Amino acid sequence: MSVETDSHGRLYLSAELRQTYGERFHVVTYEDRIELVPIDDDPLHAVRDELDDALEGMSREELREEALDRAKQETEEDIEEATRDVGDTAE
Numbered sequence: 001m002s003v004e005t006d007s008h009g010r011l012y013l014s015a016e017l018r019q020t021y022g023e024r025f026h027v028v029t030y031e032d033r034i035e036l037v038p039i040d041d042d043p044l045h046a047v048r049d050e051l052d053d054a055l056e057g058m059s060r061e062e063l064r065e066e067a068l069d070r071a072k073q074e075t076e077e078d079i080e081e082a083t084r085d086v087g088d089t090a091e
Helices: 015-021 043-055 060-090
Strands: 025-029 034-038
Touching: none
Parallel strands: none
Antiparallel strands: 025 034
């Protein structure tokens, strides 16, 4: 399926697509394409549905600590990658 934008840059999706995926999307940009990711009407409910078993038995504090640890780890990995990229460009 392909669609085109109008003269104002608007993209129109068929009623069938909107019924299937909803009317709100997050736009993810890549170097060579874009992707529309549906946004659930209740994002928190969607997260709970996806993670229900994983969250079972964990307190709010445990969840908060785990999220903080993951965020720190991802940040450290991003910094390491950026440092490598800068080193590669300098050579």
